[in-house]
Amino acid sequence: MLGIAVAVIVSGALDLAAIARGWTKARYVWKPLTMLLILMMAWMGADVGESQAVWILIGLVLSLAGDVFLVLPSDRFLSGLVAFLAAHLCYIVSFSQQSAGSDSAIGAAIALALFGLAFFLLLFRGVRSAGGAGLLVAVACYILVILVMVWSAVRAGDSLLLAGAVSFMVSDAILAWGRFMKNSLTGELAVMVTYYAAQCLIAASLFV
Template sequence: MLMLWLGFALGCAAVDWFAVARADKRLEYIFKPATMLVVILAAGLALPHAPNSWFARYFLFGLVAFLAGHIAYIIALNPTAPPLEALWLALSIALVGAWLMRQLWRALRASKQNSLRAPVVVYGIAISVMLWSAWATLYRADWSAPQRACVIVGATLFFISDAMLAWNRFVKPFAAAKLAVIITYHLGQIALALTLMV
């Protein structure tokens, strides 16, 4: 039943991607929120049976707003301190995040949008910590292999979606950016929802 709902979410997402590609605002306004509503419903149906109840309690909060969402994911993924073995992952992600923040910082300064630099840095730190928290589940014994795969794929796609959105808006616009952003965002959220079901 839950997989059926996720299949329905993928169907809604596909229609939304088609609408974005065709610049059909009417369809986009219907199917963009519809996709997330179905994902939320599927996740909600999974909550009573979720093996990681602490993750389940926080999952829906992650869909409310992007920054609040990243913070909620960080809390949910870290019921205890991250394992020391995951520190090398933190360094790798920090290097990628720092490079991205540097490009955004320069672009914002060049376009005289200095007031946005601090919020962008805060957001960048939050999303990087969220991504690291997901990858750190590789070293958490209470996560099964399918759960780890879902949360890592979901968080990585979420990170990529936000990175492309920021790059397109502040650094250099690129073709099909809107479509690429919404596809990676939807697939990321669906993968995160699957974490509750596997």
């Protein structure tokens, strides 16, 4: 376990270095490798007899597929979007099976809905310019699904899952802003730091 955790940190750091240095081809290795190592770490802690653990593992596999699509030299953004959308749906199923009925669920639902609407309106022009009505619908669906994932984590009452879900939401928000509004090196680094943190936290929940 410790060895894989160290490998995740090293591989993730090398991916961040590749971003900072502009080593695009190096990312073909380090980005999917980091996710593969996180998947291996999750497998070590998973009870495959438990449905919620299996759904998390499937979500991690789909996330790995999404990483491959997004790192390819050709633009596979929509393919990556679909893969991560499916991953979030798997996480929702898993988190829902662990629901503890948190008292804060209603307040969280309202706050998340307001945030999602505001963020979509901020992105509206950029998304429409990039892909028209079809992409607007796809992005709206994606935002809805990730908000439901965070809400499911709130209801689960698991601090690791909640931290992972919120980190995922932050990562995707920064990614969308960079994609459709204004990109920056700092933003690209922040996307990956929060993304790796999210996946590690979700994987770590299987050990508790």
